[in-house]
Amino acid sequence: MDSVLQHDLNDLENILDKAKQNGIDFLNNLENVPTSNKASIDPNRALNELGLGSLEALKEFNERLAPLMVSSPGPRYWGFVTGGSTPASIVGDWLASVYDQNPQAVKTQGGVSALIEFETINLVLQLLDLPTSFLGGFVTGATMSNFTCLGVARQWYGKQFGKDFAKNGISETIHILTANAHSSSVKTLSMLGIGSQNYTTVKTIEGNREAIDIHDLEKNIKNLNGKPFILISSAGTVNTADFDDFKAISKLKEKYNFWWHIDAAFGGFAAVSDKFKHLTEGWEGADSITIDCHKWLNVPYESAFYLIKKEHTNLQIETFQNSNAPYLGNPLENFNYLNVLPENSRRLRALPVWFSLLAYGKKGFKDIVENSISLALLFGNELIKDDTFELLAPIRLNNVCFTLKGDHNQDKVAQFLTTLNDSGKVFMTPTVYQNRKGIRASFVNWRTSENDIKIVIEEIKAVAAGLDL
Ligand SMILES: *Cc1c(COP(=O)(O)O)cnc(C)c1O
16 A cells, blocks of 8 residues: 555544544634635646645645635525535535445345435435325436436437337437426537427416416417427526426326426425425426425535436336446346436435435424525515615515616626625626526525625625715
8 A cells, every 4th residue: 555545544533533623614614704705726736746645635725725615505605596515414425425335226235325315315205295106316416307307208208209219319309398497408408419409488477477378388289289298397497486387287297298397406395385385286297306405405516316207217217227237137127226317336425415304304494495585585675675776576485586776777787796796795696587687696505594684785785885876
């Protein structure tokens, strides 16, 4: 063994203690870590011939790399849809590295950690009040979950024509209908060889809505003259957290032949609250659902899962089976994750979710979700008390989409946001909603409190005053 490695091995306890202390120092100071910073590095560091050992590497990390870190898991990082990491999720994440399992099979020599993934999926189904007719698995994010679901939808589509697209490639025009597919689903259409432009946009409900207009959907379906199609629907659009009407879509499913996918990356968590559960009513009728965990479940990055109806498992295996590895046996008899999703080797990605669900239970997540939503309302109300701002849409859930009041201020929105983000106290992201430039604040983090709203409103007022708005 290399002598530096040997030294690290002998010093393991001390090394892990130092890493733990590093983590504690960062997390305990999170309130003061800026949400944006101007630090930079020259990324062309030369690789040393002789290793430094873990402790020296940690020292260099603290000197050069740690200053690059922003308060992304902190309470005022409201850009995109960004969750944080709860204590239990960090435990699960750390232990996933320590145990370093590769969850694949549920019944084999050499490891059965996939059973932990099965158990975790069963727990999230209970959290979200979904039936066990779904088979689920973990992927890196909602993008890969959409990819997995729509990959199986593509195979289903071919089967409607007696074709095997997975084996022979796409030989039919695939019809896709959607009103407000997330950009990641569109990216997925490109990755799947369907083509990122090859979908039909259905109208949204009149007025300030991003949800599918069901009448226009049915009109589009009729235009297909009985041909099958794939419907990409939304549980939580990113601008205004709008939901498609899943009960109405379920009814259409009784009349027409289509694959129904729901991107519920963050909005699916509405189901944990009695107050907001109605938004997801009927979603159990979908063929596939995407859920992100590194958003509202507040686990560290690279965690999402897909849910695909068990009746489609054969199509899923046809799409993802690792067929060049005969030693795996018959994929239908011996369940193995590498035959049902994009990756082969994976980390034990379910573990942070498993720890979170056991540690905080249904009540913990209901509280996180309801707290986020009430903070979104509070922030929105505080904003419009000031005549400088207006909401671009009503606050339906946890996202606030707003802008500077008046069309004459449209060209100042970008400068306002840049100046606000430069303060390092809050981070929000720009958007365009109904042809107007706006700003999004998304409330997802378990740490966010009323005091954070106060801090941000003060900063917003100061920035607006500084820009003479
Ligand atoms: C965030 C998000 C995605 C993409 O998720 P990643 O985890 O970044 O891959 C997809 N759909 C919706 C609705 C989202 O909010």
